[in-house]
Amino acid sequence: MDGLILRAAQVGVTVKRDVSGKTLTSFKSGGKVKYLFLPRSVKELKRTIELLASCDVSCKIVGGGSNLLLPDEGYAGALVKLTRLSGIGVCDGEITADAGVKLPRLAKLAAENGLSGLEFACGIPAEVGGATVNNAGAFGQMLSDVLKEVVVLSKDGRIKILSAARLGFGWHASSFPEGCVVLCVKFRLQKDDPVAIESRMRQMTERRRLTQPREPSAGSVFRRANGVPAAVFVEKTGLKGLKIGGAELSTKHCNFIVNKGGAATEDFFRVAETVRKKVADDFGVLLQYEVERICSPKSN
Ligand SMILES: Cc1cc2nc3c(=O)[nH]c(=O)nc-3n(C[C@H](O)[C@H](O)[C@H](O)COP(=O)(O)OP(=O)(O)OC[C@H]3O[C@@H](n4cnc5c(N)ncnc54)[C@H](O)[C@@H]3O)c2cc1C
Incomplete structure (x- = not known):
């Protein structure tokens, strides 16, 4: 039996081997992930991180996988997915949500309790941890507008509470201390009529x-x-509908690349690089990626 799997069983942490990357990302591409850890509690998460460090296995935290592309050749390290940390509670106009809570569930709970400020999140297929690190936003609003504080597991294994003001939030960006894991987030919201909140959510959807x-x-x-949506440049390239392998530059929204069936991560980046080059040639603008490409560690 694999030594790491054996040690994981000894310390009581949940792990799966050779999990298809296609099940872990919203683009549904990528090869096999060697180890997938699914901690059910913060205690188990801590044990998982300690175990991986002691075995010298590289690890990456993942949430909903809605901003990630995994390598086609597989990922030779460990992904730690926090989906099972999914507690959520409402108290005095505030919602506290664990890292694995899905944003649509968070937005729905806020609406049901007559709390406004998270309507924009109802259609984002992310989890609270990933969305906080990326400061997800839409329709002119972002998570940091309503975020009060974040509980993190820091690199040295301690649990800390960080106030929003210390996290350097910008549009789709933050400056969390390196190596820390978001465990739980507290949101401060405004009281409003649930019917009005739900109506706004329907319009956004x-x-x-x-x-x-x-x-x-x-x-x-x-x-x-430079403050201009990338789609403004991409639209003018005439590349909408460009298809390489199973990946296509969407005909509906040209800043999306869609998986038309069986797309590889490489197909995605071949389409993306074609677009980038054309935008650079035509407009002198080098577009930066919003999506994150994960590279495999050499081997473990
Ligand atoms: C159909 C669709 C629509 C989208 N619409 C929007 C939109 O309107 N607005 C928007 O902002 N984004 C949107 N996105 C992009 C995506 O949902 C966001 O980037 C989101 O913030 C990613 O969250 P996630 O949980 O999926 O994180 P992942 O993609 O799993 O991870 C993103 C990053 O966060 C890190 N991370 C994840 N969890 C933790 C944690 N607990 N602690 C520390 N680090 C962590 C990961 O290591 C990774 O670096 C959309 C995506 C799709 C597929």
Whole structure:
């Protein structure tokens, strides 16, 4: 038996071997992930991280996988997915949500309790941890607008509470201390009529339905450039509908690359690089990636 699996069983942490990357990311590409850890509690997460460090196995935390592309050749380290940390509670106009809570569930709970400020999150297929690190946002609002504090597991194994003001939030960006894991987030919200909140959520959902593709994707491919949405440049390249392998530059929203069936991560980046080159040639703008490409550690 694999030594790491054996040690994981000895210390009581949950791990799976050779899990298809396609099941872990919203674009549904990527080869096998050697180890997938699914801790059910903070205690188990701590034991997992200690175990991986002691065995010298590289590890990466993942949430909903909606901003990630995994390598086609597989990932030779460990992914630690926090989906099972999914507690959530409401108290005095505040919601406290664990890292693995899905944003649509968070937005729905806020609406049911007449708490406004998270309507924009209802259509984002992320989990609280990943969305906080990326400061997810839409329709002119972002998570940091309503975020009060974050409980993290720091690199030295201690649990700390960080106030929002210390986290350097910007549009789709933050400056969390390196190596820390988001465990739990507290949101401060405004009281409002649940019917009005739900109506706003329906409008946002409808806008998404009309403007964004339904096929698997990793959300927006490129960041804004000098404050201008990347789609403004991409639209003018005439490359909409460009298809390489199973990946296509969406005909519905040109800052999305969709998986038309069986797309490899390499297909995604061949489409993306073609777009980047054309935008650079035509407009002198080098687009930066919004999506994150994960590289495999050499081997473990
Ligand atoms: C259809 C679609 C629509 C989208 N719409 C939007 C939108 O409107 N607005 C928007 O902002 N984004 C949008 N996205 C992109 C994506 O949802 C966001 O980038 C989101 O913040 C990623 O969250 P996640 O949980 O999926 O994180 P992942 O993709 O799993 O991870 C993202 C990063 O966060 C890190 N991370 C994850 N969890 C933790 C944790 N607990 N502690 C520390 N680090 C962690 C990972 O290591 C990784 O570096 C969309 C994506 C899709 C597929």
